[in-house]
Amino acid sequence: MATDIKVPTVGESVTEVTVARWLKKVGDSVALDDPLVELETDKATQELSASTSGTLAEIVAAEGSNVPVGGLLGRIAEGPAKPMAKPALAPAAKLQAAAPAAAKAQSPAPPRAVPAAEELLARSGPAVRKAVAEAGIDVAQIKPSGKDGRLTKSDVFAAAQPAPAPAVARPPRELGPAEERVRMTRLRRTIAQRLKEAQNTAAMLTTFNEADMTEVMALRERYRETFEKKHGVRLGFMSFFVKACIVALREIPVANAEIDGDDIVYKNHYDIGVAVGTEQGLVVPVLRDADKLGFAEIEKAIADLGRRARDGKLKLEELQGGTFTITNGGVYGSLLSTPILNPPQSAILGMHKIEKRPVVVGERIEARAMMYLALSYDHRLVDGREAVTFLVRVKECVENPERLLFDM
Amino acid sequence: MSDSFDVIVIGAGPGGYVAAIRAAQLGMSVACVEKRETLGGTCLNIGCIPSKALLQSTEKYEEARHAMAAHGVKLGEVGLDLGVMMARKDKVVGENTRGVAFLFRKNKVEHITGAAKLIGQNRIEVSTGNGAARALEAKKAIIIATGSDSMKLPGVEIDEKTIVSSTGALSLDKVPARLAVVGGGYIGLEMGSVWRRLGAQVTVIEFLDHITPGMDRELSGALQRVLTKQGFAFRLGSKVVEAKRGKGGVSLALEPAAGGAREEVTADVVLVSIGRRPYADGLGLETAGVQRDNKGRIMVDERYATTVPGIYAIGDVIAGPMLAHKASEEGVALAEMLAGQRPQLDYDAIPAVIYTWPEVASVGKTEEELKAAGIAYKTGKFPFSANPRARANGDTEGFVKILADTASDRVRGVHIIGPDAGTMIAEAALAMEFGATSEDIARTSHAHPTLSEAVKEAALAVAGRAIHI
Numbered sequence: 001m002a003t004d005i006k007v008p009t010v011g012e013s014v015t016e017v018t019v020a021r022w023l024k025k026v027g028d029s030v031a032l033d034d035p036l037v038e039l040e041t042d043k044a045t046q047e048l049s050a051s052t053s054g055t056l057a058e059i060v061a062a063e064g065s066n067v068p069v070g071g072l073l074g075r076i077a078e079g080p081a082k083p084m085a086k087p088a089l090a091p092a093a094k095l096q097a098a099a100p101a102a103a104k105a106q107s108p109a110p111p112r113a114v115p116a117a118e119e120l121l122a123r124s125g126p127a128v129r130k131a132v133a134e135a136g137i138d139v140a141q142i143k144p145s146g147k148d149g150r151l152t153k154s155d156v157f158a159a160a161q162p163a164p165a166p167a168v169a170r171p172p173r174e175l176g177p178a179e180e181r182v183r184m185t186r187l188r189r190t191i192a193q194r195l196k197e198a199q200n201t202a203a204m205l206t207t208f209n210e211a212d213m214t215e216v217m218a219l220r221e222r223y224r225e226t227f228e229k230k231h232g233v234r235l236g237f238m239s240f241f242v243k244a245c246i247v248a249l250r251e252i253p254v255a256n257a258e259i260d261g262d263d264i265v266y267k268n269h270y271d272i273g274v275a276v277g278t279e280q281g282l283v284v285p286v287l288r289d290a291d292k293l294g295f296a297e298i299e300k301a302i303a304d305l306g307r308r309a310r311d312g313k314l315k316l317e318e319l320q321g322g323t324f325t326i327t328n329g330g331v332y333g334s335l336l337s338t339p340i341l342n343p344p345q346s347a348i349l350g351m352h353k354i355e356k357r358p359v360v361v362g363e364r365i366e367a368r369a370m371m372y373l374a375l376s377y378d379h380r381l382v383d384g385r386e387a388v389t390f391l392v393r394v395k396e397c398v399e400n401p402e403r404l405l406f407d408m
Numbered sequence: 409m410s411d412s413f414d415v416i417v418i419g420a421g422p423g424g425y426v427a428a429i430r431a432a433q434l435g436m437s438v439a440c441v442e443k444r445e446t447l448g449g450t451c452l453n454i455g456c457i458p459s460k461a462l463l464q465s466t467e468k469y470e471e472a473r474h475a476m477a478a479h480g481v482k483l484g485e486v487g488l489d490l491g492v493m494m495a496r497k498d499k500v501v502g503e504n505t506r507g508v509a510f511l512f513r514k515n516k517v518e519h520i521t522g523a524a525k526l527i528g529q530n531r532i533e534v535s536t537g538n539g540a541a542r543a544l545e546a547k548k549a550i551i552i553a554t555g556s557d558s559m560k561l562p563g564v565e566i567d568e569k570t571i572v573s574s575t576g577a578l579s580l581d582k583v584p585a586r587l588a589v590v591g592g593g594y595i596g597l598e599m600g601s602v603w604r605r606l607g608a609q610v611t612v613i614e615f616l617d618h619i620t621p622g623m624d625r626e627l628s629g630a631l632q633r634v635l636t637k638q639g640f641a642f643r644l645g646s647k648v649v650e651a652k653r654g655k656g657g658v659s660l661a662l663e664p665a666a667g668g669a670r671e672e673v674t675a676d677v678v679l680v681s682i683g684r685r686p687y688a689d690g691l692g693l694e695t696a697g698v699q700r701d702n703k704g705r706i707m708v709d710e711r712y713a714t715t716v717p718g719i720y721a722i723g724d725v726i727a728g729p730m731l732a733h734k735a736s737e738e739g740v741a742l743a744e745m746l747a748g749q750r751p752q753l754d755y756d757a758i759p760a761v762i763y764t765w766p767e768v769a770s771v772g773k774t775e776e777e778l779k780a781a782g783i784a785y786k787t788g789k790f791p792f793s794a795n796p797r798a799r800a801n802g803d804t805e806g807f808v809k810i811l812a813d814t815a816s817d818r819v820r821g822v823h824i825i826g827p828d829a830g831t832m833i834a835e836a837a838l839a840m841e842f843g844a845t846s847e848d849i850a851r852t853s854h855a856h857p858t859l860s861e862a863v864k865e866a867a868l869a870v871a872g873r874a875i876h877i
Contacts, residue, residue, distance in 0.1 A: 123843035126754065133750030150842070 002075040003052050005036060007067050009141065010316055014041050016068050016162045018186045023047070024056045030076055037073060038312075042190040044283065044319055045312040054078045064183070066162050070137035120144070124151040135160035187281045198341045203379040206338040206350075209391045211398045213354050213369040216240055219401055231296035237351070238274065239298040241326055243404045244397035245349055246270050246291045248390045249324060250407075254382050255390050256323050258344040264381065273322030273342055274302055276309040277332075283309045284342055286322040326351065336372045346381045349394065350374035371398075413439045415746065416532060416546040417553055418524045418691070421449020423723030423735030424553030425508050425517075430743035432515040439518040439544060441534050446501075447508035447519065449555055451732040454575045457504050459598055461497040462578065463763050466605040470765075478802060488606060494579065526550070526696035529718045549720055549746050552698075552706060553739065554691065556684040556724035561590060564651040564680060570658055571651060571678045574599060580677060583607050588660055588675035590648050591682035592619035594762040597635065599679055601764050604639055611641040611673055613648060615665050615682075620762065624774035624823045626809065631768055631825060634805055643673065651678060686725045701727070712742045734758050757840040761830035766806045769833035772821030772840055775811060784814035788846060788870030790862045792826045794877045797857040803827040808866035810836075810846055817845035817870070828859055835863055846870035 007017050020038040024030060035047040036056070057077035061067045117139035121129050124144075128151045132139060135156055142159040146152040175181055184192070198204065220235055227235040249256040249270060257266045270291040273284040285305035290298065308314050325342040330353035339350040352372045359368040375391045382390075397403050413436075417428045420442035428440040446453055472486045512519050520542070522534040527543070532550060534542045558573040560566065568576035577599040583606045589596040592614030600610040612619065619642065620628045632642060643662060649670070650661040657676040663669075686705045693700065699707050699715040706721040708714055714721050722742055723735030737758070741751040759771040778785045791807040792798035806826025812819050822836035839849055849867035854860045861876075868874040 119843075125842045126752065130749065130751045133752060148848075 002057055002077045003054070004075055005048070005050075005073040006136070007039065007069050007071045007073060008048065009069055009138065010039070010041050010046065014069065014316070015141075015159070016066050017041050018066050019061045019063050019073065020045055021063055022059060026056055026059055028056050030054055030056050040186045041316065042186060044314050044316055045187075045280070046316070048073070050076060052076055052078075066186075068135075068137065068160055068162055069141050070135075072136055120149070120151060123148075127153055128156055131156040131160075185280060187283075191281050194343065195340050198343045201343060202341050202346075204341055204376055205379055206374050206376040207384070207387045207391055208336070209373045209375075209388075209395050211371050211373055211395045212359065213237075213371050213398065216398055216401050217354075217369055227296070231300065233296065233299045233303055235295065236299055236302070238302055238326070238328070239295040240398055240401060240404070241349070241351060241394070242272055242274075242287065242290050242293075242298050243295070244394045245272065245324060245326060247397050247404065247407055248393040250291075251393055252382075252386045252390045254386060255347040255377065257346055257381060258323075259346070259378070259381055260344070267323045269323065271321060271323045273325035273345075274305065275325060275327035276306045278310045278312070280312065283314065283319060284322065284325060285309055285314055285318050286320070324348070328352075330354065330371065336374065338374055339376045341376055341378060347375060347377040347387070347390070349391075350376070411543060412545045412547060413437045413518070414546070414548040415439075415551060415743075416441065416524075416544055416549075417551045418532070419449060419553035419555055419723075419725075420444075420447040420508065420519070421553060421555045421723065421735065422451045422732035423555070423739045424449065424551065425512070425739075426736040427551050427553060427722060427739030427743050428517045429511055429515045430740045431746060432517050434743060434747040436548065436743075436746070438516075439520055440512065441520045441522060441524040441532070441544075443521075443523045445521060446505040447512070448505040450557075452504045452508065453501060454578060456732055458497050458501050458578045459574070459595075459602070460763060461500040462493065462602045463598060463765075465493045465496060466602045467765060470605040475802065488583075490581070490583065490606070497578070520544075523690055525690065525692045526698070526719070527692070529696070529716050546718065549718060549742075551712075551739075551742060552688065552691065552714070552719065552721040552725055553723045553735065554688050554725050555686075555735075556730050557687040557689075558680070559683045559685045561648060561680050561682055564590070564648065564678070566680060570653060570676070571680065574679070574681055577603075577677075577679045577681075584676035585609060586611070586657065586675040586677075588613060588658070588673055588678045590660075590678060590680045592616070592621075592642070592644070593681060593683065594620065596679060596681035597631075597762060597764050599681065600640060601635075601638075603677075608677075609641070610639070611643060611675065613643045613646050613660070613662060613673065615645070615647045617645045617665075619644070620768070622774075623760075623762075623768070623770060624809070624821070625776060627768055627770070627823050627825050630806065631762070631764065631766075634766060634825075635764065646671075684724065684730050688725055703727075711745055712738060728755065729758065729760060731758065731760060754841060757837050759830075759833040759837045761833065763830065766803070766826045767829035768823075768825045769829035770821070770823045771833055771837045772819065773811065774821060774823070778811060778820060783820065785811045785820055786814050786817075786846075786870050787811055788866045788868065788874070790865040790869055790874055790877060792859070792862055795857075795859060795862045795865075796876075797859050797861070798827060800857065801827065801859075808832075808862045810849070810863075810866045810870055812846040812870045817847055819844055819846055819849065822863070822866075824863070826859070826862070832860055832863055835860065 017039040020040040022037050023035050030050045030053055032050060032053045034050045036050050037048050039046050039048055054076045058075040061073045120139055131153055137159055142151055142155050144151045145155050224235055253266050257264050269289060272287045272290040274287060275282055275284045287301055324345055325348045327339050328351040329337050330351050334352050336352055337350055339348045341348050354369050354371045356367045357370045358365050373391055375387055377387045415431045415436050415438045417424045417440040420440050424440060425447060428438045432438045472483055476483055520534055522536040524532045524534050527533050530546045532544050536542055564571060566573050574595050587603045587608040587610045589600045589612045592612045596612060600612060604610040618628050619632050645665045646662045647665050648660050649663050652659045657674050658678045660673045662671045662673055697716050698719055701707050705727050706714055706725050708721050708726050712720045712722050720742055722738035724730040728734055737753055741753050744751045756772055759769060762768040788810040789807055793804040798804045809823045811821040819839055824832055846867045850864060854864040865874045865876055
C-alpha cells in the first residue's frame with residue numbers, strides 16, 4: 001500500500017506551489033515527520049514532512065515544477081524499498097512548518113469535514129464527481145458557484161488550474177553572449193506582482209522628515225549592557241521606531257486602515273510588518289499586537305523573525321495580515337528612499353542610515369546623528385495633513401524617547 | 409489486418425459495443441468480437457428492441473379495437489396481419505443492428521465475427537467458422553461483455569415452438585389461444601401484454617406472492633390490478649413442477665410454493681421467463697483464471713477488473729441489475745478508466761422500466777429498501793387522474809410516488825406507474841445524480857399541460873402542498 005504525498009493546504013490565497021528541492025531521493029527510507037520536500041509558495045518556503053514511515057517510492061513532481069494545492073508530489077511505500085502498489089486516495093503528507101517545537105503544537109491540521117465534502121459532491125452531479133476525481137484536489141479547496149452552493153465543472157477546473165501566469169506580451173528575447181537567463185523564483189514573481197499591484201492601485205506619494213537620533217543613541221548607549229544582560233537580546237533602534245509608530249497610528253487611525261471596496265476598514269489592532277531582506281528576496285514578517293509588547297519583547301521577536309526569515313523557515317501566518325509596515329534601508333546604507341506600500345495597507349515608514357550632519361541647534365551649528373524618515377501613503381485614504389502629522393509624531397518620539405513612556 | 413489491438417471487446421451488446429466505441433473515441437485501437445452475425449446483442453436482436461416494436465404495434469391494435477371509438481374515431485372492421493407485424497419488427501431490428509455496424513465503421517472499431525476464447529491474460533482466439541481461427545492480442549485490455557441468457561426451468565424443455573423463451577415469444581407464427589407465462593417479471597409481463605392484446609388468454613404463474621420482484625410493492629400491486637383489469641390471470645405463490653406436451657397443448661403441473669395439492673394449467677404456448685443468467689459459455693474463464701461468484705457472475709472490483717490482470721468485465725455478466733443501459737454506462741466508464749480518466753457510476757441512479765401499458769418506471773430506493781435500511785422518509789404521491797394532460801389523452805391510469813429523506817429532503821427514490829413513465833423517469837434520475845431535494849423538483853418549472861407535471865405535483869406532495877389535489 002503506497003501513500004500519496006500531496007500538496008497540503010498552505011494558506012487561504014495559495015493555489016499552487018513550486019517544488020524547490022527534494023530532501024529525499026527515491027528509495028530513501030523515510031521516518032514519520034522526516035522532512036521530504038521543500039515547497040516554495042507565494043509567501044514563503046516551507047518543508048513538507050512525511051505523515052507515515054516507509055520508503056520514498058516515487059517522485060511525481062520534479063524540482064522546479066509547479067503543482068496545485070492537493071496535487072500529487074510523490075508516493076511513500078510501506079516498509080523497505082519495493083515497487084509501489086495501488087495509489088491511495090487519502091492525502092497522506094501533512095504540512096509541518098519547520099518552526100520551533102512550541103509553534104508546532106499551535107498549528108493543527110486544518111479541520112477536514114469529510115461528510116460535508118461527500119455531501120457536496122453528491123449534490124454536484126456526475127460530471128463534477130469525475131472532474132474532481134481526475135483533478136485529485138481536495139473538495140474543500142474548490143469554491144462553489146453553482147445553484148445552492150453546488151460545485152460546477154468550471155469551479156473544479158478553476159481550482160485545478162495553476163494560477164494564471166503573468167501575461168507575456170512579447171516572445172522571450174535572444175540572449176547576448178555575456179547574459180544569463182534564470183527563472184524568477186515564485187517569491188520574486190510574487191514580490192514583482194504585489195509591488196506593481198500596489199503602484200497600480202494606490203494613489204501613492206511620500207512625505208519626508210528627519211530625526212535627530214542623538215537622544216536615542218545616548219539612551220541606548222547607557223542601557224546597552226544592562227538590557228542585553230537582562231533580556232539576552234541587543235537593544236536596537238527598531239523597538240523605538242515600532243513604539244513611535246504605534247503612538248502615531250493611534251493618533252492617525254487612517255494610517256492603520258485599509259480600503260475595502262467602497263468602505264474603509266479601521267483596525268483596532270496594531271500588527272506591524274518588519275521588512276527583512278533575505279537571499280531569496282524581501283519578506284515582511286508581522287509583529288502581532290505590537291502595541292502590547294515591551295521593548296525587550298519587540299527586540300526579541302524581531303530578532304527571531306529576522307533569523308527565521310533568512311533561513312526560510314517562517315510560517316505562512318507569520319507573513320499575513322499586517323496593518324502597517326516599517327522598512328529599514330539604512331542597514332544597507334540608504335540615505336533616502338521612497339518605499340512602496342504593502343497592500344492593502346495604507347502607509348509604510350522608511351528608516352535610513354544614521355550619519356552625522358551639521359545641524360542648527362539653537363543658534364549654533366552642531367554635528368548631530370541624523371536619520372531621514374520617509375512615509376509613503378495611500379492618498380486615497382490618508383490626507384497630506386495626516387501623513388505629515390504622522391511623520392512629525394514619529395520624529396518627536398524618536399528625538400524625545402521619554403515621550404514613549406507616556407504614549408504621546 | 410492487424411492482430412494486435414489496444415482493446416479487445418468480447419460481445420457486441422449494449423455493454424460491449426458502447427465500450428468499443430468509447431474506447432475508439434479516446435484514441436485506442438479496438439476490435440469487437442461477436443458470435444452472432446449481427447451486432448447489438450440480446451437487446452437489439454432478441455430483447456429490448458423487437459419487444460418494443462411488438463408492444464408498439466399491438467398497442468396500436470388495441471387502441472384501434474377499444475380506444476378509438478371513445479375519441480370519436482370510427483374505424484370499421486379492425487383486423488390483424490401478424491405477418492406484417494412480425495416483418496416490421498424484423499425490419500426495426502435490422503435497422504438498429506446495421507446502425508451499430510455503421511457506428512463501428514465510423515469509429516474504426518474492427519468487427520470480428522466468431523466465438524472468442526481466452527488463451528492468456530492478453531490473448532484470445534476467435535473461431536471464425538469452418539474450423540478457422542484467428543489469434544488476437546490485446547495491448548491494454550480484454551473486456552468481457554458477453555451478457556446473459558434465459559434461465560432454464562428444471563423439467564421444462566424449451567423447443568421455442570410450444571414451450572418458448574423470450575426469443576420464441578417474439579416470433580410466434582400465430583396468436584395462441586392460451587398463453588401461460590412462467591415468471592412474473594418484466595419480460596413475462598411485456599410479452600404477455602403483446603399476446604393478450606392480440607387475443608391470447610394469458611395466465612402468469614409466479615413463485616412469489618407478488619409480481620415484479622424487487623420493485624416497490626405499491627407499484628407492483630397497482631400494476632397487477634391494472635393488468636388483471638386488462639384480462640391477465642395471475643397464479644401467484646405457485647411453482648411449475650412439470651410440463652407435459654399433449655394434443656391439447658402443454659399441461660403444466662403447479663404446486664403452491666407453500667406446499668399443498670397439485671393443480672393443472674393447460675396452455676397452447678408456455679413462455680418461460682423466470683430470469684436470466686450470466687453468460688460466458690465457451691470463453692475459457694477457468695483456464696484463464698477468471699473467477700466467478702456462486703451465481704456464475706464474473707467477479708470484478710470497482711474498476712471492473714477481474715481476478716486476471718488485463719481482463720475486465722461489464723454488463724449482465726457481472727453483478728448488478730441486468731439492464732442494457734447499466735451495461736452501457738459501465739462500458740463508457742471502463743473505456744474512460746482505461747484512458748486514465750476517473751468516471752464514477754452512481755448505481756442508485758440507474759432507472760428501470762417495464763414497458764407494459766401503463767408503463768412502470770423506478771429509480772433509487774423502494775419503500776421496502778428504505779424501511780430495511782432504517783432511513784426515515786416522506787412520501788409524495790400524485791395520481792394521473794388529477795393531471796389535465798392525462799385526462800385529455802384519456803390515459804389516467806397510475807400515479808407518481810416520490811420518496812424523500814425526512815431529514816435532508818433529498819430524493820431517495822421515484823416510482824412511476826402511468827403513461828410514458830419510462831420517459832418521465834429520466835428527470836428523476838437526473839435529479840438523483842445531482843442529489844436534488846424534493847423541493848428542487850417542486851421548484852422547477854414544468855410545462856403545462858404535460859404528464860411531467862405529475863412529477864412536480866408529487867414533489868410538492870412530499871411537503872403536503874400539491875396544488876391540484
